[in-house]
Amino acid sequence: MLICPQCEFENPDTNKFCQSCGTPLQSNCELESNSNSTFKIPTNLNDTVASQTHLWAIITKLQPLKLENNSNKQLIAANNNSTLQISDLTSSASNLESTETTENTPLQSRTSSDLVKTEQLYLDPQNRYRINTNYIEDLNNFNQSNSTLSVIEVAVIDEQIEQKTALATLQEQQSELFAELADNVNNSYRSVAQYWNLIGVPTQALPYLVLQKFTPAIPQIYDAWQYNEEAIVILPNRSNWLLLTELWNNPELPFQQILWFLNELAKLWMPLTEVGCSQSLLMKENLLLDEDQSVCLHQLYLNPPDTKPTLQNLVQTWQIWLQESGRQPNQSLEELIQQVIEGAINTVEQLSVCLQQLALENFDFQASVVDQTRELEPSLIVFEENELELFNEYEEDEELISHNDAEDQPTLMLPMQLAEVIDASCTDLGTQRDHNEDFFGVKTEIKKKENAVEKTISVSGLYIVCDGMGGHEAGEVASTMAVHALEEYFQTHWFTDHLPGAKTIEAGILLANQTLYQTNLDHSRSGNSRMGTTMVMALLQDTNLAIAHVGDSRIYRITRQRGLEQLTQDHEVGQREINRGVEPEIAYGRPDAYQLTQALGPRENRHIKPEIKYLEIQEDCLILLCSDGLSDNNLLENHWETYLTPLISSKSNLEEGLFQLIDFANQYNGHDNITGVLVRIKLKPHF
Template structure:
């Protein structure tokens, strides 16, 4: 199967265009000059830009343990007994070119009716491939690592195929660590997953700090793991050396690493935090790993090793004026501090000072690797309910890591965050089954930027609106447009500085309802002939946000830690019954379950009760405002990881990503108009 790079649809091997979105499966667009070039081209023939997919390979080859050594250890850690004691390969080029007959079936690719013996090849430019490391890891293996090229990036990976075949097994892996981590490795090797691939799969929720695995397979005595190539990313020590960073920013980096100590220690990968060349900085200057390193079974690292590694980073970066910090780290080395949460507490107190400590649960930043995330609200999917939506209105009368130490309940200080950047995108589509579009949206973002030699800051006010109109004789599209224009005009005069208060927001919504209602009266509209509209609205001032809604249009928040969160609850009969204590299955078993209980326009202000919430943005996120044509039938709940989660990263195109989501929604739903606004908020510590 060929995986479409745009919509990830699986196409037959001989197809030249994606059956789902129609893009070419034989050509691609050059990343630099935007000309069409062959999909397998490494270098653009027009501008000579590099265009191939470069990966970082980590190949583990078993070292044979002599019979005189610990036989039990050999049994626990042995993946597949090698045929020879001699290590046969010296570099990546040898591995990907020698003995092609030993390649596993999943890596054979059909192209132009010819069998390609190897999908991946070692990159021979611009520098030689690194040779075997001289040290062995905890599984008695030597590690070969370096860059490789995926010659057929459209081909489904062996790991993806295996995950689809063993879906239940992989789901269990991420939830159950009740058995010893090393005791289950032989079982995973038998299904084709190398031992050193398991940590990436278990800790996938920590992406992108921990790289997401690209492919993996077991090939006799060798386990192969392919990762995104981060070898060119800036080292953390480089950043520390090149910029004069304030103490608080250094403490923030240390705390980011300390957060991961327990999850990594739990699966024997804490060594990853101790290798200076492994600590990288991404495009948002956030801490990331290049890869994971396995701990030694006999001598796993402890907290003293972690702070010793930090001190080596200080020395390499020529950091000075950190006497207080070094004194704190010396307390760990001396044994005075033995718990990582106590270390984090002391770091925060050192950074902010006793007078500035705010209440903050230190454990709120953790997500356990063996505790399931709480389920989201049980809200049933919608169908094509536009008519019942209109009629109903007139029939109604109205994550965490667990510790047991004494510091578990201790509060500490949180480093305040500020805006790094903000981007937005919008899209509206008539849908595949409608003859006109009754949705309407509006956006207004005002950005004031202040910059000097050493710093820059943003002051942002953003107003985002989505309305889904309803009513006969094209009245729905009139109502939604009127609502957006009325609210934009209102807030242009009523909102000048900080976020408006609850009363101001509610007054703007009620004035809009009054305008629509009076228009209905003036035009002698009654019953289901009255025009109306839903409303979902977000007001953003820097890292503070207010949201309001009337009806069943929704707002979602997407973060790497919490995933997809629905921030609004639909104003409809089924949800109203759930709020009254009725079981969800019974509430949404009613024939009128999806009928609206609130909307703007059909009724006077006494019957309009907008829900208004205020919240703080504390991490990078996406905000999605949408009409129900996008979110019906669990579309977002089941597909957000594919279409939305990647867009949190600054190096993705927000507008193109939204287009892809709306195109998919037309195939998945398509029964209604589809409208969405995406806002990407990126934060940085306020040092």
């Protein structure tokens, strides 16, 4: 019996994850392949999980702090063997009471003489966060000479990554309070900061918590606590990321791409202003690019007391940085910046529209979705609200952003193109079945065009997951037949660079159903002995996606901005009753609540009504198709942030990530076959 170190739940010895809370019961590097599995779990750590151990600690003193070489004041009390003291951090520094030599010195330009060698030290009493470098940098508030804050930053390693952080535990205990903070409009947390401090959340952590929806542009806070008068905030370590200004110093960088970056910064202005951290956008060394060349911040900086940076300050910094880059000035951009400085443009919404207009001057772009869907029957197609908006992704349902008449201005769209499409697929027997009735099909065709100036790709992808049923071996036959029938159909009915219309997709699904139904008749199958299968299918053509489903297998979309979205609605009795207005508790209290209302094979075509949707891919995302063995018991709803969100990054290994998710599903569920198909879609602006 394995006792969970987090919740003390008793697990079988074979479990790798706690069945109650999902905490790993052994190191990821010890995962083995399941005896019934069709794949082997990798023995190395997932890149994303490993990267979480390398973090950035920000230690803030709330009162004026006079650092002296002979100071004995403890910063953090760990234990007798690993006490971190101010004297440890500053023993080699000289004249640290004067901020003149450090306050305006960027992190990237510090010399070795500014750094202080340390011993093996920990930042917390539990010896969880170990300093990950031989050097500690005393910032002493390098950005503002009139601030009363003193700051020390250092890279650390989380040596207990399998354990919940102090912040995560506090969020569970105070879930309602944290939900209220996330929905806060007036930033009243500033007026009740003392209360947050009393429950253990330092004031410095609150802006990160409020702005979590802006990840990865805003670092997602990893941990935070306070000890006496010090606040400690733990963030991802981005200290080695590329500076934004380093990239646009490249003379070959298209001017439209610089406009794109400026617009990304403009979109962050209002959210950061609302939480009093707009200063973060005015510091060149704080603006970074991730591996996908998305604009991100190293960390958040609170505005100095009684200081509120303006939109004019923002564009003035742009002006300075562009001059420093040595690029040839662009008259249109110079005129736009001058209009903001003079007050002719006074809202970030107006500024954003003007930047977009400048970027579009060299493009003749028309949304192709309308042309692609002319043949679609209205009753068979559902377009998601605001699916065609691109630049307003932060403004949709965004309480933090102040609204005004500028919002009524037309939204312009800069063309987006594919940067990368990668897929991974796997099916697993599960821990309690003796045969696998799931089947999947994946077909991705990539056309690449590359020259000395640019590289573009065009993708056509067909992804199918079927979960069979109908007695011994009949389920396997049904799911396999359905996948093959659909693959053969679209081989001859999808031959252009546009997605098939809804009528064409429906015809393919009905053909697969008729094939299975006729097989049942030919073999005199009746009642429960009739074979059948669920079906979910996604068709990808560049940045356009069509999805269709019959039954209770599902399709999810995972993005950094919206999180996990279930794109399909189960065809089962309980969901049907909810659609009719019945309360969910009553609908799923029925004994037949999980009985399918639709499936391919058991009934003739007039009973089959597939649901079809068309979506436009607007941001980096994952598309997950899965059987109910993976989605049962809200597994994905409860654990998507751990197992799926990290896979959006192009640095992560998609196949290994899917293997780990299915291995976890075997421990969490395991009662059924488990199948998943993951598609990672990465975009970039078309310059």
